[in-house]
Amino acid sequence: MHPDSPISATLVAWGNAWLAGHVGLDEAVDRLERAAGPQVVSTEVTETPLRGFLADLRVEGMTALRLSLPAPGDPLGLTGPPPFTMAAVDAGQAATAVLPGRCLGLVPSPDLRGSSYSGVRWTLMEARAAVPDVPGLADAEHELTSAMRSATDALLSVDGPREGQPSIRTADDGLAPGYPPRAHRVAALTARLASVLRLADERGLTSGQIAVRGQALRDLDRAVRRARVAAHNAIVEARQGPDTLARRARPDSAQQRGG
Template sequence: MRPESPFCPTLVAWGNAWLAGHVGLDEAVDHAETVGGPAVVGAVSLRGYLADLRSDGLTELRLALPAPGDPLGLSGPPEFNSAAIDAGEAVVAVLSERCLGLVPAPDLRGSSYVGVRLAVHESRPARHDLPSMAEAEQELSAAIRSATEALTDVDGPAQDRPDQLGRAGGELAPGYPGRAHRLSALAARLAAVLRVADERGLTSGQIATRGAALRELDRAVRRALVAAHHAIFEPLRNQ
């Protein structure tokens, strides 16, 4: 799976809302399965697996949106990092005495069944040196300015420009601050633009210019999404 499918972000947002007492487990799982289809962990349903993790001391879910050369949200070991980078997304389940890494893959059965199968890996403690919302907002604003200038200079298609975006989801769950909702929605809209950006009709120089700007924007978008999805815990850490 890739970040185009918002399965891990949705699972993290609604899973944390459940852990914080804002929604029930059924509602959290229903939202995750709405975007990914029925989800299983081995032979266990996602609902049953999360309930078991809660009994084992699950306290929070952390989002990882890594890319080659940028293991955002990952802390190892290498086997988990490699699988998460290949998938483009992962969830780190933080328990009282250990962490587990969940990596999604398409679960295809027969001609019509489409779901998600989560592989479980041992994970090192979740990273807490990730950007805060304030830092992510600043980085995203700077990347938007740079990308807008680059795309304007090369006269790329209008739909590729960050100042001409449509809606593309990015909704968080109850319990998240309004600032996090706004940051996540903006980052998701930008992610949609990055997915459809192409290089048709550009010279090699224009492609290089736009490519650098879009890579910078992609990094800022992923960092913003991670920061927004972890914002439900920021007040606790700042007390």
């Protein structure tokens, strides 16, 4: 699985584009299979091709797919329960299918069989039917810009050996048809910054210099993950509108009173 385009992000982007009517199911699944090979969804007792699994969820009323890009100590995009959270943190990614009154978690892992079969196995898990604490696209873009500035200032203050400038390729933003232009812009920037983070090198630095650089890169990594989640959620955010999302994100007055 390519680190610039986690398979969970691809599932969420193309799955949401399909749910919004911008692409067909076959096109969405074909895009996933081109990225990482055959895809199956498994439980303790069953194994279902991803194509059929998504079709069944659509019949059940699935309205959206949400992206999670957690890290240890930062369960970004997750709402529990603990088994799903732990599995997603271990994988560094997950997707959540939103259905009426419930959610289902999907955690990917390599699926290797014999010498020639290489694909993805999605482990199906229960997920809490709650709205995760993730930023909207505008807030995430602002946070990413701020983190970029802070990281640049911190890294420029660290003297160390230089062996030429690394080449950063232009990365695919990973989104699908139907996403707003701002989401494409933010996703493309996060893909490029993810390349920068992978190429960051600490060789030849003192422990103090490593600490300065490490903190700057951790802050940037957090902002990149939050912006990528926001970009992949943007098609759902645009479809539902800010008022709907705000109502979902807070309890109503009866719940606040315990009613």
